[in-house]
Amino acid sequence: MATRDSRSRPGRKADQEFVSEAEEILERMREDYADLDDQRAAGGEVEPDLINRLFRSAHSLKALAGMFGLESIQDLSHHLEDILDGLRLGRVPMDSPCVGLIDEAIHTFANLLESVGNEEALAAFNEPVEELATRIAASAKEVANSGDELQSLEIDDALLRALTEYEEHRLRENIRRGRHIMLVGSTFEIMSFDEGLSELSDAIRSIGEVLSTLPAPGETPESQIRFSLLVASDLTLSELTESLDFPDADVQSVRVGASAVEVISAPVEVDPTPQAAAATEMESLRSISETVRVDIRKLDELMNLVGELVIQRASIGEIAARLVAQRQNTQIGIELSKIHKSLDRKLKGIQSAVLEVRMVPMRQVFDKVSRVVRSLRRDLQKDVRLEVSGADTELDKLIVEELVDPLMHIVRNSIDHGIETVEERLAAGKDIQGCVRINAFQRGNHVVISVADDGKGIDRTALFARAESLGLVSAAGELTDREILNLVFAPGLSTQSQVSETSGRGVGMDVVRENVMALGGAVEVESTPGRGTTISMTLPITLAIIQSLIVVVGKHRFAIPINAVHETLLIETSEIQRSEGREILNLRGEPLLLRSLAEEFELGVSRPAEKQFAVIVGLGEQRIGLLVDRLDGQQDTVIKPIQGPLKNVRGFAGATELGDQDAVLVVDISGLVDDALSRKDGA
Amino acid sequence: MRALLNSALEGLDVPVKVTEASSGFEALRCLPREPFDLIVTDINMPDINGLELVSFAKSNDAYRSIPLVIVSTEGSERDREKGLELGADAYLVKPFEPEHLREVVVDLLARDVQSE
Numbered sequence: 130m131a132t133r134d135s136r137s138r139p140g141r142k143a144d145q146e147f148v149s150e151a152e153e154i155l156e157r158m159r160e161d162y163a164d165l166d167d168q169r170a171a172g173g174e175v176e177p178d179l180i181n182r183l184f185r186s187a188h189s190l191k192a193l194a195g196m197f198g199l200e201s202i203q204d205l206s207h208h209l210e211d212i213l214d215g216l217r218l219g220r221v222p223m224d225s226p227c228v229g230l231i232d233e234a235i236h237t238f239a240n241l242l243e244s245v246g247n248e249e250a251l252a253a254f255n256e257p258v259e260e261l262a263t264r265i266a267a268s269a270k271e272v273a274n275s276g277d278e279l280q281s282l283e284i285d286d287a288l289l290r291a292l293t294e295y296e297e298h299r300l301r302e303n304i305r306r307g308r309h310i311m312l313v314g315s316t317f318e319i320m321s322f323d324e325g326l327s328e329l330s331d332a333i334r335s336i337g338e339v340l341s342t343l344p345a346p347g348e349t350p351e352s353q354i355r356f357s358l359l360v361a362s363d364l365t366l367s368e369l370t371e372s373l374d375f376p377d378a379d380v381q382s383v384r385v386g387a388s389a390v391e392v393i394s395a396p397v398e399v400d401p402t403p404q405a406a407a408a409t410e411m412e413s414l415r416s417i418s419e420t421v422r423v424d425i426r427k428l429d430e431l432m433n434l435v436g437e438l439v440i441q442r443a444s445i446g447e448i449a450a451r452l453v454a455q456r457q458n459t460q461i462g463i464e465l466s467k468i469h470k471s472l473d474r475k476l477k478g479i480q481s482a483v484l485e486v487r488m489v490p491m492r493q494v495f496d497k498v499s500r501v502v503r504s505l506r507r508d509l510q511k512d513v514r515l516e517v518s519g520a521d522t523e524l525d526k527l528i529v530e531e532l533v534d535p536l537m538h539i540v541r542n543s544i545d546h547g548i549e550t551v552e553e554r555l556a557a558g559k560d561i562q563g564c565v566r567i568n569a570f571q572r573g574n575h576v577v578i579s580v581a582d583d584g585k586g587i588d589r590t591a592l593f594a595r596a597e598s599l600g601l602v603s604a605a606g607e608l609t610d611r612e613i614l615n616l617v618f619a620p621g622l623s624t625q626s627q628v629s630e631t632s633g634r635g636v637g638m639d640v641v642r643e644n645v646m647a648l649g650g651a652v653e654v655e656s657t658p659g660r661g662t663t664i665s666m667t668l669p670i671t672l673a674i675i676q677s678l679i680v681v682v683g684k685h686r687f688a689i690p691i692n693a694v695h696e697t698l699l700i701e702t703s704e705i706q707r708s709e710g711r712e713i714l715n716l717r718g719e720p721l722l723l724r725s726l727a728e729e730f731e732l733g734v735s736r737p738a739e740k741q742f743a744v745i746v747g748l749g750e751q752r753i754g755l756l757v758d759r760l761d762g763q764q765d766t767v768i769k770p771i772q773g774p775l776k777n778v779r780g781f782a783g784a785t786e787l788g789d790q791d792a793v794l795v796v797d798i799s800g801l802v803d804d805a806l807s808r809k810d811g812a
Numbered sequence: 813m814r815a816l817l818n819s820a821l822e823g824l825d826v827p828v829k830v831t832e833a834s835s836g837f838e839a840l841r842c843l844p845r846e847p848f849d850l851i852v853t854d855i856n857m858p859d860i861n862g863l864e865l866v867s868f869a870k871s872n873d874a875y876r877s878i879p880l881v882i883v884s885t886e887g888s889e890r891d892r893e894k895g896l897e898l899g900a901d902a903y904l905v906k907p908f909e910p911e912h913l914r915e916v917v918v919d920l921l922a923r924d925v926q927s928e
Contacts (some may be wrong), residue, residue: 214887290898291867293855294890319844323837342860344840344868351874356838 144246147197151190151242158186158235163503166232174306176221176443177299183231184213201251201258202241208262209234219298227268230261236507237261278304284312284383288357290341296341296359303361310340310384311366313358315377316347322354330358330715332373337362342800359383418586425526428487435480436767442476443764443788447470480765484671488523491569491578494533495520498540498567505544512562513548515540519569524576525671528648532578532668536639539566539580539664542638546663547584557659559583574670574692575650575748581663587656589613612807618642649690649768649782651799667749675768677785677795679761680744682727683734686793687757688766688785693798695745695752696709697760702739714743714754721745724805725756726796730780746798753805755796764788768795779804813883817852820910824917836860840868848878850917855884857890863895870899879920883908883913 161183168175187210194202209231215221216228216769237258243512244250279300292300304310313333330339340359348351362369368384373380446469452462460580495517502515524532548554548563556560566581589610596602596616608616620639642652648670669675669692677688678697698716703722706713712723723743727734736756743754771778771794782797814832821830831848833839836857842848851869855862862882869875882895882903892903901923902916 211887287867287871290894291861291863293861293863293894294888296861320841322840326837341864344860346868346872350872351844613854 134641142723143197147193147199148242148245150193151202151238154186154190154193155235155238157509158183158238159188161186162231163500165228166503169223169228172602173393174302177217177302180213180217184210184217187213199245199251201254202238205234205241205258205262208265211711212265212268217298218294219301227265230265230268230506233261234265236510237508245718282310282334282383284359285357286357287345288312288341288450290432291343292341292359299338299631300340300359300361303340304384304386307335307386308361308363309365309369309382309386311360311362311369312381312383313360313373314355314379314381315375316355319347319352319354322356326356329356329373329375329378332375333358333360333362336364336369336372355754423486425487428526431483432487433767435476438476439480439765439767440786440788440790442469445472446789480776485527487671488522489529491522491524491528491529491576492520494529494536495569496566497533498536501537502540502544502565503540505518509545510550511544511548512551513544514562514564516564516566517568518566521578522569523670524668528668528671531648532643535644536567536578536580538638539666540567543580543582543584543662543664544567547586551583553585557585571670572667573777574675575667576670577665577667577749579663581666582660583661586658586660586662587617587654588658592616609628609742614656615803617654618652646799648799649797649799651751651802653749653751665749667692675766676720676763677766678744678763679787679793680726680755680757681759681761682730682744682757683732685730686761686787686791687726688764688768688787688793688795689744689746689755690766690768690782690795691763691800693746693748694700698743698745698754699740699757700743702736702741712756716745721752721754722805723754723756724801727756727758729755729801747802748799751802751806753802755801766795813854816910817883817913820913821852821917823910823918824914836862836865839865843869843875847922848875850879850881850920851875852881852883852913852917855882855888863891863898865899866895866900879923881913881916882918 161179165175165183182733187206187723191203191206191210194200199532212221212231216223216225221227221286237254241254243252244254244262253471270635279297282289300310313329315325315329330342332627338361340361343357343359345355347355360369363386364372365385370380393407393615439663442455445465449462449466449469452458452465455462496747499515499517502513505511506513519615543565544563548565551561560583564583568581569576570579571577573660593602593608593613593616596619599619599621601616601619602608617638618641621637638652645652645666645668648668650666653665653667654662655665669690677689678691678694680687680689700714706715712725714721714723724736725736725737726732737758742760744757744760745752745754747753761795764787766787768785771781771784775781780797780801782795782800784792784794786792814834818830818832820867821828827919828849831846832841833842836853836859839851851865853862853865857865862884866880869878869880876899879901880899880915882892882900883906884892884895884903885906892905895903901920904913904916
């Protein structure tokens, strides 16, 4: 080892040695802290071993720093060790604000490690480290434990007297949690007790916690030794005795859980009453036995079969209608039509049951996001909190899966580019801690997921300049505010001139939009400079079976997903106004942009002279009117992706088969709306 | 820690034989094997804790009179007090100088001789 003189700092090689060892410890601490944070957030009991590990890590770091003469690290880890010791011994309650400071200390360590080897840089940390240490010391308010509840236990005093402070705390904690406390005793030969005792302890550990192991002289003290194990378990005395299956062990009750717990004052958070806890436990046990896990592919298969049945049902409906229309077959037609109706009801039942099975709450995705936010907070050194609402909103499993990446990207962007640094926020007079809110809610047949930050907002000038430099827009062109904002979705565009590691290169908002649109959804952005940015994704609840409006243009039929249709109007051609080459309809005082589907798809058919139908469509907030010749009713449709050379044709979301077994194209509303609103001229 | 104790004790003026036990269990097995003059135990051990070892030794006629020293960390005053209540004769707080341990040991052994 290098020199041990604390005044002369060790050389470069020793520094590296220290940093690599310390980093290993820090990494462990990060992981353990993340778990602790999760468990605390979940409101459950924090695993005691987690705190013990953190405590040992802080201790190791202290010892290591001491060995290498790094006083600031040694000092901070000493304070950290103190609060962790307090937490582990129950002197400091788990809901103390000092727990959050563990995270801060871990960050500070990471910063300190970067400066090891540079005396000046290290010295710059003296003040903040001292300040943090003071805060840690001030926040770790200790609570006094009264010994009363332990004195009232029916337990040999010798056992209580030999409990360490940690063991006493674990005993209290288990009593507080309403567990049964029992004493398991067994006598062994003194020279060979190890094996038997370990077996017994291991067996107990699988069903409870061994709080202490007290040795006492056996009946023949020279050759025998007796062990009394203090045990806490959710199992009752008889259940534990039965599952232990150690004939030589005697088990006696020290305290029956669940009852009498209310007399114990809980200094920390109030738990659900033990009875309630026991009830939920029973419930969760039951739900395990009533749940089966199903491969999503099997559900897809089932959904496909249902989809085909739906189409065949429609065929039967059409045949029935034709029969009814033929005079000689009317009677048969009516009978078939009755069967068709009952088939229809049952199919609807199957359909909704299968759909329901595919639904999963957004919670799973949100949990993933919150983990990412935690690590971002650390990596980007930004003070951000994540607020989540609507985690119970349900979506098709497949959509949820596809949504993870876009959502992650948006949240990363918000934290990386949206939320300002602490200094910037202070200067702007904002709350130091930034906030990212994720909200999910159902709107009709759609689910809207929005990510809102209270950051600096999108800088329109910078965005425009960047788009201009990429040749995406020309300086001469006048864009509306919405059009400028929508530039964030343009390929290869990022207002941050330096691409950061977090938000990455390559995957940009353009990819997010592409992914969401592939799911039949839409993305919208709103931003107020200085106030923040909100990005909303609107997605269909399911992709499996959807209702479509069938429209006719000339000889062609198209399907429009009904969830994108707001209303349909029959309008006189004279009502259509023209302005700057655009066709506009005055819809209850609001101008609505019109598009002719015939012209959009270059079908080469002339428009009806007098009257035509306008289908008002749009996902999210944006709307346009699609002009068509006729409406041809609604049908259940199973949208299949288009394969082969037509795959990349714009304007279509897929193809579907109709009841008369004719295949039609499904209009990509989101793409069409974006396209129409972003085009400058009416061509 | 054990190596440290070992070397500190070997530095005593009187030659002593030191038996090391790597855990509480091992200590329990060592006890009946030979007549010891002194026990030094840590409080934190992987199987049983030092207090339990003290409790065992003090409740057993064969070992009750062996002087007992407990070693604990700075923060665990409470454990230390409990150890003394259980009958431990002295304590040391980590980290300590070898010289301090030798003083405590010499003192205890002298007391032991006097009482005999």
